[in-house]
Amino acid sequence: MKFLKNPLILASIYLLFSFAILATFFFTSYRALETKQEELLDIELQLTISQINLDFESVRSVLSTLSNHLEVDFDDADFLQYIQQVDEKNEIIASIYFGKSDKTMINSTGFVPPVGFDLTTRIWYQMAIASDEVILTPAFINATQDRVILTAAKAVYGQDETFLGVIAVDVDIRTITSIVTEKEIGKSGFAFLIDLNGNLLAYPGINQTIIELDSAAEYEPNLASLSGSGVIHNFQIQNKVGVVSYKVITSNNFILGVFLPIEEFTSSLMILSIIFSALMIALIALAVILTIIYYRRIRQPLAMLLEDIDSVDMTKTPNYRLPEPEKDDYLNIRLAINRILDTTDFYFNERQKAQHKLMIENQRVVLLMESTADIIFEIDLNKKFVSVFGRGLDTLGIKPQAFTGKTVMDLFGDDGKARDIAYSKALKGIHSIYDWTYIKNNQKLYFESSISPMYDEFKNIIGAVGISRDISEPMRKQKEIEYISIHDFLTGLYNRRHFVEAFSELDEEDNYPLGMMMIDLNGLKILNDAYGHDTGDRALKKVADVLKLVSREDDIVCRIGGDEFAIILLNIDVQTLDTMKETIQLRLSNILIENIPLSVAIGYEMKKDSTLDLEDVIKNAENQMYRNKVTEGRSSRNNAIKAILKTLTDKFVDEKTHSTRVSELCKKMGIALSVKSDDLKELEIAGLFHDIGKISIPDDILYKPARLTPEEFDIIKTHTENGYHILRAADEYSNLAEYALSHHEHFDGRGYPRGLKGKDIPLFSRIICIADAYEAMTSDRVYRKKMSDQDAVKEIVKYAGTQFDPELAKIFVEKVLGYPFK
Incomplete structure (x- = not known):
């Protein structure tokens, strides 16, 4: 591809390619133009892919070379020096490291994993051993938060197929995204790059100097819907409608796409016939101009920039910064590099400050451990307590000094056997969770504990640390729950x-x-x-x-x-x-x-x-x-009904008199109607029990000396349904339940509780309704005096046909009471 660096060749290729496209578009339909534009987008896409693949191929080449070197033989020190040299020669590489099968690491940056660091759990390690090829991880922000990287890794095996470890390379993602962000697509188009986690890595408007991962779904939701490869028309992005061409690259690790607004995509067709000739002349002139610009504004400044970058050596001259000439076309790049150098210098100084803060933080941790409500302890390889902290010791009533230099068996005897076994497991590398109890002042205390091994930098067990928590109160609640459950x-x-x-x-x-x-x-x-x-x-x-x-x-x-x-x-x-x-x-x-x-x-x-x-x-x-x-x-049940009625009538003498009189009037009415003897007895008893439901009405409402409120009257009306439920429960009186339920229904349907009308109301209920009303009117109440018989008869006559059955009302007045019905 070296010939592409010659501007004359580039200009000639540009002219020929442009002429061919314009000539084709001039003599083809809109569809042909659209197809060619898609092909143009695809070419731009493929060119960008080729540039990106070149970088990744160089990484794969480095990994293959290092892998071959490891498969033959290697010494840790020599290999470290070798990968440091490789690291320095490859700008795209941020660091090189080899995770060996014994879980140790050789890192070109000199990084030493901390205690507890398990490289086998890292995604690059797991992906590499699961594949025979070089793998690429998703993009992520590195531990020092100064760059976005991805990791390329490959499993390494010896000549005898013995697994040696995983060789890995961290790649600065900006070397990839710079290709995309600098890519020009037409006049107003652009390229973008998304990783497999949906992070938008390269996109207009994203500040590459800010170290963060932007979600495509949040930044540009339509981009989040792209998958696989293809071309989409009428695709909306940045509030513009256009055409997007995209493709999955580097083993499905990224989606690379190019976007061109619809105005530019179709503008050539509308003006092609007018400006075709003039455009060819302009293209030739433009090629000449571009060649001149290329030499003066790109190639020469770029050569100077690269020369200045080669002068950067942070180990020898940490204060060196690139010159910043005002008319340099790469001034922004120079400023960005200088900011990176400033950041590197800043983080070095911050590291010194962090060491001081760490010392202060260690003091805080000790104070926190001493103030915690739990018991925190450490044992040595002989299972002797090294240190014990926490206010939980107050619960035991034992001072921290009593533990130092002693084993759990020394302190608690046979009661400490279970804990001693857990300590032994921890010193063998096994994490344990266990419970134990302690008797204090004749009260059993319950504790839940956890203990884990401690390692030095060489993964050797040097002791164990544990924490015990008083769970006496939760245990008490648990026992209460168990009691309730049975x-x-x-x-x-x-x-x-x-x-x-x-x-x-x-x-x-x-x-x-x-x-x-x-x-x-x-x-x-x-x-x-x-x-x-x-x-x-x-x-x-x-x-x-x-x-x-x-x-x-x-x-x-x-x-x-x-x-x-x-x-x-x-x-x-x-x-x-x-x-x-x-x-x-x-x-x-x-x-x-x-x-x-x-x-x-x-x-x-x-x-x-x-x-x-x-x-x-x-x-x-x-x-x-x-x-x-x-x-x-x-x-x-039958006796219960009688007892309920007796309770009601004994408690309220007026109620006893009322029930007895209603019963007698019902009997007389039955005789007047020539009711059979068995039915007559039932009617008589129905009259006696018709108000039994009042047993459930509060006394202060039942015999209130003043007029009832609407709410109180609603409560009074429930006595019909209460009586129904009470009587229905007893076999002997179950037939009476319906009469008690319906004795306040009105002939015109305005009664309660069901609003029955006319002959739908049981006969005995209609009889009780008349007898109940007459007896109530002719008896004294706490809130009024009784009526005369004549006035009560007038009321019966007045409401015949509305409240009372008119036929029964006439019989009651004439045959039972002996008054004329008028």
């Missing part, structure tokens, strides 16, 4: 999870006969509906207390569901089970919750040998319990 929060009994696990674990021959008792609390739903869940919870706690009191010490008492309990009984017999059953039922029957005696259904089963499956044991016990619940539960 206990019922309400009763404190074991929960269903523990029941299942314990029953399975206790299924052993030594525990036979193994008993299973299932207990179900009768009427819990009625208690919840009538008095609220707090009352139901109180009943559950009472049952739990009785079960704990009656069960034996080794028995396991559990709450396995909402109202279900279970007891696992070891080495039990039938007689004992029967006695326990009777005792439980007797004790609970003497406990009253809101005037309701507690009642449970109980079933049990025994496993006498391994032939009976655990699931069958539980199933048999549950079946027996459910059979008892069918008989005992019905009676219990």
Whole structure:
């Protein structure tokens, strides 16, 4: 390519190439012009690729030469001198280093890895040993933060195929990006370079003097979408639309692209016919001018610049700087190089300052270790404590001096065996995490510890360092969590999870006969509906207390569901089970919750040998319990309803009078309607129980002496639904639930709770509605005096057809009360 340095040849090539392109464009269509422009972009791209590949080929050549040198024989000192010479001769190379298989390194810069540095974990090392070829890493900022580099590396093997290590070269990325940034694409086009991590390495507007990696996605989002190779039209970049040609280069390490705005891309077609001849003349003149400019403005200044750069020697003349003539076309480069020299000098001075800061920082670390809440310790190769720091020692109540020169066995005896084993592992290069305990003032303290080996610069173990943390409080919380996970929060009994696990674990021959008792609390739903869940919870706690009191010490008492309990009984017999059953039922029957005696259904089963499956044991016990619940539960629920009504009427005398009178009026109404005797009895009872849902209404609202607020009236209206739920739970009164629910529905559909209308309202509910209203109007209330019978009749007549069934209202007034309906 030396002939390209001759400006005359370059000018001739430029003229011929330009004439050929212009002539072709002049006689072809827009598509042909577009194709040629794409080819032009591709040529620019390929030229740039060739220049970049030349640099990388030189790096690969260096690596191959060094690899061949290593494969034959080498001495560390001679090889260091050799790579330093190679480093100095190659401007593109920032440093050369050989990572040997024993994890040591030879570096042309004299860099010595610190303690703990494992070169086998470095990406260039891992990529090299995974490939037979020279590999290139992604671009990154070097450790000294003064340049962006990439690493080329190659695995080296001896003549006997023995792995020797990895030879690597750090390449200053600016030698690559300068080719791209200096590349001119047309008049307004440019080239760009992106690495495989999406970092924008070369791009107009990026300051190459600032050491940082710019993300293409953040800097120019459209560039982040490029992958592979190709040409894209109407591509928007820098707020311009144009054509971009791009290609993946150097083994998929970079994407190199060139961009030309659409105005320039298509401008030749519009003006080609007018300026073709003049352009040829201009091209010839331009070639001459460019040749002159090349000599005067490029070649001569560049030669001077290179001569001045060769004079740079930081080892001998660190204060030397390149001359900065004002009319030099490469003044910016000279200024940039001088800034780099200034930076290098600055970092040398900063290194001196850093050493001083390091000394201060060491003092800070010691103070930090002494003030930490943990215990930090160091042991020597004999497992003796060298130093111990931290306020955690206050927890132990032991002074740091008590540790020095002693082993953990000396200090803690047999309690230190587990820690002694961990120390031995650490001195063999094994990191360990372990727990230990310490008794202080009859209280057990828990500690979590970690210990790791310490190495010198030759990777020899010289001791170990560890840290211990007091975890007593987290352990206490953990035990609380474990308790909660197997206990019922309400009763404190074991929960269903523990029941299942314990029953399975206790299924052993030594525990036979193994008993299973299932207990179900009768009427819990009625208690919840009538008095609220707090009352139901109180009943559950009472049952739990009785079960704990009656069960034996080794028995396991559990709450396995909402109202279900279970007891696992070891080495039990039938007689004992029967006695326990009777005792439980007797004790609970003497406990009253809101005037309701507690009642449970109980079933049990025994496993006498391994032939009976655990699931069958539980199933048999549950079946027996459910059979008892069918008989005992019905009676219990019916009694509960009666007890609720008694509680309500005993508590409020007016309510008792009201319920009794409504019941009597309903009976009279049934007789007037010729209702059958069985239905008449049901209507009478429905009238008695119609307001049972008021048991759940707060007393201060139920008998408030003043007018109710809208919110309070909404609460009052819930008594119909509460009564429905209470009555539905009892078999004997389940038919009455619908009557209690609907007795405040109005004939015109404006009642509550469901807004039923006309005959959709049950007959008995329509009767209760009339009787309830009449009784309320003719009785004194805390907030008003009663009406006369005549005034109450007028109200019945007035609201017949709206609030009341008109037919039933007429019968009630005429046949039950004996007044004319008018």
